[in-house]
Amino acid sequence: MATDLHISPLGRVEGDLDVRVMVDDGVVTDAWTTAGMFRGFEMILKGKDPQAGLIVTPRICGICGGSHLTKTVYALDTAWRTEVPPNATLIRNIAQACETLQSIPRWFYALFAIDLTNKNYAKAKEYDEAVRRFAPFVGTGYEKGVTLSGKPVEIYAIFGGQWPHSSFMVPGGVMCGPTLSDVTRSIAILEYWKDEWLEKEWLGCSVDRWLENKTWDDVLAWVEENESHYNSDCGFFIRYAMETGLDKFGAGFGNYFATGTFWNPDEYTHPTIEGRNRALITRSGVYQDGQYYEFDQANVREDHTHSFYEGAGALHPFDGRTVPVDPAEGQKQGKYSWAKSPRYEIPGVGMKPLEAGPLARQVVAGKPDPLPWQDYDPLFHNAVTTIGPSVMVRVMARMHEAAKYYKLVRSWLDQVDLHEKFYVKPVEHEEGQGFGATEAARGALADWIKIKDGKIENYQVVTPTAWNIGPRDGNNVNGPMEQAFVGSPIADTTDPVELGHVARSFDSCLVCTVHVYDAKTRKEMSRFVVNGNC
Amino acid sequence: MEGGETVVIGCGNLLRGDDAVGPTLIRHLWERGVPEGVRLVDGGTAGMDVAFQMRGAARVILIDACATEAEPGVLYRVPGEALENLPPLDGLHLHAFRWDHALAFGRWLLKDDYPEDITVYLIEAARTDFGAPLSPPVEAAMHDLLDRLIEELSGAHASNR
Numbered sequence: 001m002a003t004d005l006h007i008s009p010l011g012r013v014e015g016d017l018d019v020r021v022m023v024d025d026g027v028v029t030d031a032w033t034t035a036g037m038f039r040g041f042e043m044i045l046k047g048k049d050p051q052a053g054l055i056v057t058p059r060i061c062g063i064c065g066g067s068h069l070t071k072t073v074y075a076l077d078t079a080w081r082t083e084v085p086p087n088a089t090l091i092r093n094i095a096q097a098c099e100t101l102q103s104i105p106r107w108f109y110a111l112f113a114i115d116l117t118n119k120n121y122a123k124a125k126e127y128d129e130a131v132r133r134f135a136p137f138v139g140t141g142y143e144k145g146v147t148l149s150g151k152p153v154e155i156y157a158i159f160g161g162q163w164p165h166s167s168f169m170v171p172g173g174v175m176c177g178p179t180l181s182d183v184t185r186s187i188a189i190l191e192y193w194k195d196e197w198l199e200k201e202w203l204g205c206s207v208d209r210w211l212e213n214k215t216w217d218d219v220l221a222w223v224e225e226n227e228s229h230y231n232s233d234c235g236f237f238i239r240y241a242m243e244t245g246l247d248k249f250g251a252g253f254g255n256y257f258a259t260g261t262f263w264n265p266d267e268y269t270h271p272t273i274e275g276r277n278r279a280l281i282t283r284s285g286v287y288q289d290g291q292y293y294e295f296d297q298a299n300v301r302e303d304h305t306h307s308f309y310e311g312a313g314a315l316h317p318f319d320g321r322t323v324p325v326d327p328a329e330g331q332k333q334g335k336y337s338w339a340k341s342p343r344y345e346i347p348g349v350g351m352k353p354l355e356a357g358p359l360a361r362q363v364v365a366g367k368p369d370p371l372p373w374q375d376y377d378p379l380f381h382n383a384v385t386t387i388g389p390s391v392m393v394r395v396m397a398r399m400h401e402a403a404k405y406y407k408l409v410r411s412w413l414d415q416v417d418l419h420e421k422f423y424v425k426p427v428e429h430e431e432g433q434g435f436g437a438t439e440a441a442r443g444a445l446a447d448w449i450k451i452k453d454g455k456i457e458n459y460q461v462v463t464p465t466a467w468n469i470g471p472r473d474g475n476n477v478n479g480p481m482e483q484a485f486v487g488s489p490i491a492d493t494t495d496p497v498e499l500g501h502v503a504r505s506f507d508s509c510l511v512c513t514v515h516v517y518d519a520k521t522r523k524e525m526s527r528f529v530v531n532g533n534c
Numbered sequence: 535m536e537g538g539e540t541v542v543i544g545c546g547n548l549l550r551g552d553d554a555v556g557p558t559l560i561r562h563l564w565e566r567g568v569p570e571g572v573r574l575v576d577g578g579t580a581g582m583d584v585a586f587q588m589r590g591a592a593r594v595i596l597i598d599a600c601a602t603e604a605e606p607g608v609l610y611r612v613p614g615e616a617l618e619n620l621p622p623l624d625g626l627h628l629h630a631f632r633w634d635h636a637l638a639f640g641r642w643l644l645k646d647d648y649p650e651d652i653t654v655y656l657i658e659a660a661r662t663d664f665g666a667p668l669s670p671p672v673e674a675a676m677h678d679l680l681d682r683l684i685e686e687l688s689g690a691h692a693s694n695r
Contacts, residue, residue, distance in 0.1 A: 040664035041549065059548045062579030106582070137642055147643060150586040164580040165548075165557075517600040517656055519619055519634055525602050525656075528616075531609040531678055 002029070005493055017469060017508060019499060023490050028499075031478070031485035033469045035339035038308070042322045045459040050076060050428070050451045054167045057447070057461065065164040066099035066156060067440035068461075070261070073169040075447040077271040079434025080171050082426035086265030088173035090412045091159050091422065093262045093281075094186075096438055097405045097412075099163070101152035103441035103507075104402045105197055109134065109145035112395065112504045116240065118497040126240050133233060141233045144201050151193040155186045155409075173423030180418060187413050194406050204232025207403045215382040219396075234399065241392040245489070250391035250502040252484035254384060255352060256360035257295060257344055257467075259437035259444040260284035262408065264373045265415070273297060273435045281408070282375045282439065285364035286344060288352055290385075292367045297435045297446070301351060302462065303341040305474040306334060313474055314343060314351065317448040317460035318433060341470035341479055342462050355480040356443030356467040357506060359389065359397035375404070394505040398441075430454045440464055442507040465508045481506055538571060540687065541591040541649075543584055545577040545598040545633045551666035552606075552659035556597045558668065559676050559683075566680070569687045581631030585640035593651040595683065596633055599659040599672070606660035607671030609679060614652025655679055 003023045018034040041060055045052055053072040058065035070092060077084055113134040121127050133141040153163040159176050160166035168175045194207065203210050205228060213219050219238070222229055229235045241247055260280040263271075268279035277284050277294065284295035301314035308330040310323040325335070343351045354360070359380060366381025380397050387393065430453060437446035443464025450458040470479040478486075481503065488498045542563065544556030557576045564574055575587045577596075588594050600610065618638040631639075641648050657676065660669035668676065 044549065044665035056549060059578065062581065062583075065578070065580075110582070150583065153583070162576055164583060165576060165578040517598050517617075517632070517634060518602070520602060520617070522602040522604040522608075525600075525604070525610050525612070528610040528612045528656075529604075529608055530611045530682075531607070531675060 003493060005490075005496065007496060007499060017503065019485065019503070021485055021488075021490075021496075021499065023493060026490055028485050028488045028490060031482040032336060033339075033471060033479060033482050034337045035465075035469060038324055038338050039461075040322075041461065042320075042459050045456050048456050050079070050449065050454070050456055051171070052456065053447065053449065053459065054170065058165045058167060060461070062164050063103065064099060064440040064442065064445070066095055066160070066166065067438050067445050069167060069169050070096045070438040071436040071445050071447050073171060074271055074436030074438070075434040075449045076171040076436070077426075077434070078273050078276075078436065079432035079449055079451055080426045080429050081270070081272075081432070082172045083270055083424040084173055084268065085421045085424055086269065087416055087420050087422045088169075089263050089265040089268055090416050091174045091176065091178070092169055093265075094409050094412050095156050095160055095166075095169070096261060097409045098152040098155045100439075100441040101193070101402060101405050101409070102149050102156075104149075104398060105145040105202070106149035107441070107507050108395070108399065109139070109142045109149075110136075111507070112501075113139075113142070113237075115497050115500050115504065116237075116244075118495070120491055120495065120497045121244050124240070124244050126236070126243060129236065130240055133236065141201060144197060145233075148193055148197040151189055151197075154189050158182050158186055170423070172426040173421070175423065177422060178416065178418065183413055183416055183418070187410070190406065190409055190413070198402055198406060202233050202399070202402065204228035204230075204235060207406055210400075210403050211407070214378055216379070216386050219379075219383075237399075238392070238396070241395070246395075246501060247387060247390045247392040249488045249498065250394065250484050250505055251389045251487065252355055252480050253353060254389050255288045255354050255480075256363045257286045257354040257356060257444065258282075258284050258361045258364040258439060259295060259297075259446055260361075260364070261437075261439040267373070276435075276437075278371065281373055282361060283364055283367060283370065284437075285367045286346060286354065287360075287363050287367075288346055288349060288354070292364075293346055297437070297448075299345040299347070300446070300462065301343045301345055302460070302466075303343055303351075303470075303473040305341070306336055306471040307340045308335050308338050309340065317446075317462055318450060318458065320448070320458065320460040322460075337469075337471040339466050339470045341473045342467045343473055351473070351475070353470075353473065353477055353480050353483070354467065355484075355506075356464040357394070357398070358401055358441075358443070359384075359394045360443060361439055362397040362400060377404070391501045391505045398507070428454070443467060465506075468506045469508055481508075539591045540572045540593040540595065541575055541588060542572060542595045542683070542687070543575040543577045543587060543597070543633070545579075545584065545596065547579050547662075549664060551662040551664075552657070552669055552672045553599050553662045555599045555657050555659070555668060555672055555676050559597050559680060562676070562680055563683065566684060572687050577633065581633060581636050582639065584633045584636035585643050588636075588640050588649050588652075589644050590647045591649045594649045594653070595686075596652065596654045597679070598633060598654070598656055599662075600656035601659055602656075604658045605671070606658050606669060607675040608658040609675050610654075610656040610658075612654045612656065614654055617654055655683075 262281040303314040362380035544560035
């Protein structure tokens with residue numbers, strides 16, 4: 001019998017992600033995702049100084065504010081045709097990567113792995129071990145992973161002044177003048193994090209040994225290679241995921257895209273939209289039905305047919321419109337989410353929903369013909385073409401990046417030339433348009449800006465979460481996360497932890513909304529009033 | 535990291551009207567000069583990191599907006615223990631993680647490095663619309679609090695409480 005089930009798989013906070021699924025014989029047959037919050041920053045930015053985005057967009061999120069800053073600054077660099085000295089590119093790369101390194105263990109232990117201790121798995125052979133490692137606050141892995149997750153952003157703060165919400169990247173470079181001791185301190189912090197968490201706790205081996213794994217069979221052989229691998233949190237997670245079936249659901253469409261991030265410092269001294277793909281270190285690309293395509297921002301569309309905005313259809317972000325409608329009115333037109341539905345128009349193929357995130361990046365990393373400075377890594381292309389995508393594979397792609405990004409940050413720290421400049425003052429052109437993109441921990445993040453008469457004429461932010469959790473488009477094709485729910489088993493409809501696994505495997509980033517304190521009432525608080533105008 | 539430090543943390547979302555009062559106050563304090571032994575932190579909306587920022591401090595002063603249904607601009611001064619609140623573990627996500635969770639979380643995370651003295655100042659918000667400026671009563675309360683804090687932090691006068 002079919003059941004209609006409404007849940008909030010990411011928490012009980014009103015206004016976040018709500019999911020409705022149809023369950024038939026214990027398996028999800030269809031899904032609808034609803035983002036319950038209106039995002040108003042595009043409207044805040046209209047008519048403001050072009051650089052307002054450097055202040056506003058890092059405040060969109062308390063978790064990936066550094067990624068917002070990175071793509072905002074490149075949107076301005078391309079619009080103003082700036083010169084960015086190699087040192088500034090290195091520092092921007094380091095900062096962006098450190099934010100993601102912070103996110104990896106924090107996401108795994110504080111958000112994802114808690115669900116592995118759900119009573120749904122009490123019969124699993126390794127359940128007690130999962131609880132011992134991953135139980136919140138008391139788990140052995142939880143404590144180390146969460147405590148050490150604060151380390152990489154200490155490096156961000158050394159260069160960026162603060163983390164979160166720094167605005168230290170500016171058109172033409174970065175606002176910092178690092179000293180030798182800043183660089184050596186950063187190296188020491190990075191090495192400590194790598195030694196204490198990444199190698200000792202997560203991998204049970206050296207970063208270099210892990211990176212020798214080129215196929216999923218290599219990974220399975222690695223788990224069995226010795227006790228240290230087998231008993232590491234990584235070895236344990238892979239074994240437990242296969243025992244509990246996390247390798248069997250959550251696949252989605254199996255189609256991916258990445259805007260790529262990190263720039264070769266010598267190849268992007270004059271950032272342009274056209275020169276971006278070539279300068280990237282971790283590449284951009286599109287993967288649809290087993291074929292690789294080049295990524296071109298001109299092919300991005302935002303469909304709002306099922307979103308609470310005026311009208312229907314799909315527009316390029318340069319022409320994007322964000323005109324909200326009353327949800328009650330919108331529902332009458334079949335609209336059901338505040339998220340738009342980003343899509344990618346593949347020439348000759350059509351408009352497609354594509355998954356963003358670490359798995360997408362790592363599949364794109366397997367694209368042939370890299371330039372000498374570009375990352376080529378066949379592991380996850382192999383995984384999705386052999387065992388197929390799943391919750392487990394999505395998690396492992398994210399964790400894999402810890403080793404890769406560690407290596408990159410280390411090499412960039414060695415390349416900073418303290419005697420050279422970090423900033424070249426740009427000409428603030430009155431007119432122009434720009435595109436900036438990066439990869440936040442949770443996927444491709446991009447800004448499109450149009451500048452007219454020295455002010456922002458139009459601004460659009462397209463987030464990885466919109467790519468993943470957006471609703472159906474004008475062709476009635478599901479969004480990537482909606483599709484990923486389809487086929488999930490549901491053992492207990494009163495506690496559908498499986499949907500939580502799928503939702504969390506995407507690491508959705510919802511709007512950091514109002515953070516005012518509202519846990520106590522005026523009456524409870526009255527004895528604490530100090531200014532007497534109560 | 536040195537002992538004896540006082541850390542002042544302003545929390546909230548700069549884009550949401552009166553919720554910006556914490557980070558805005560931190561900027562004003564910065565402009566008026568930071569007394570020795572005081573570190574200013576713009577905590578923004580990164581809840582969990584508030585706990586990391588408290589590591590090793592002797593004393594923490596935290597500022598945020600609140601919604602207790604009092605008159606806008608009402609200022610509360612509350613001991614940290616009164617507000618500690620462990621985050622809900624089932625369905626925790628980092629966007630719902632607020633500093634009151636960070637206080638309880640920090641006690642676990644920092645152990646012996648957890649500050650002994652935590653004071654929270656809360657200002658009742660009038661509105662939290664996207665892109666709105668501070669409302670007049672909240673702005674006035676913020677300046678009142680700024681004067682109090684400068685007096686408290688300068689050590690020239692003993693706290694009147």
